[in-house]
Amino acid sequence: MRVDGPLPVSQDLVVEADELRWRFSRSSGPGGQGVNTTDSRVELSWRPDGSPGVARLSPLLRERLTERLAGSLVDGAVVIAASEYRAQLRNRQAARERLVRVLQQALAPPPPRRRRTAPTRGSVERRLQAKKVRSQVKARRGGRGADWS
Secondary structure (H helix, E strand, O other), X not given: OOOOOOEEOOOXXXXXXXXXXXXXXXXXXXXXXXXXXXXXXXXXXXXXXXXXXXXXXXXXXXXXXXXXXXXXXXXXXXXXXXXXXXXXXXXXXXXXXXXHHHHHHHHOOXXXXXXXXXXXXXXXXXXXXXXXXXXHHHHOOOOOOXXXX
16 A cells, blocks of 8 residues: 555545645654664544545435544544554555544444344253253352351
8 A cells, every 4th residue: 555645445535645644753662773763653643524535425424424433533633553563654554554444434334233033942942051051060069058157
């Protein structure tokens, strides 16, 4: 994945490169002697409220995106941090990939509701058999009775 240029999230949403804000700092992860001299940690932030890509979404998708991202926004922005690699370039790629995953999950339709069904006869029998086995295990324990205090 590239680290510059637009960020395609879905066929409905493309985040332009100038909407992404990058911050770099020193990473606490692996890196040997170079860890104290290179800014390999990456923070990627994106504001959905002013994004032209979000404005082009249908009202349903826009509402779904804002609802699902509401709890994870930091001062109105989605912030992704990446520091698992030694190279800044790899961390930038990882941050972009992570942002795409977060936005794809936010745009995904809700799963179909589960219809409740009665338990099968086999599952009821297995549950009762397991209860009997557990009861026998407990019955075989010490069993000093009520005067064991």
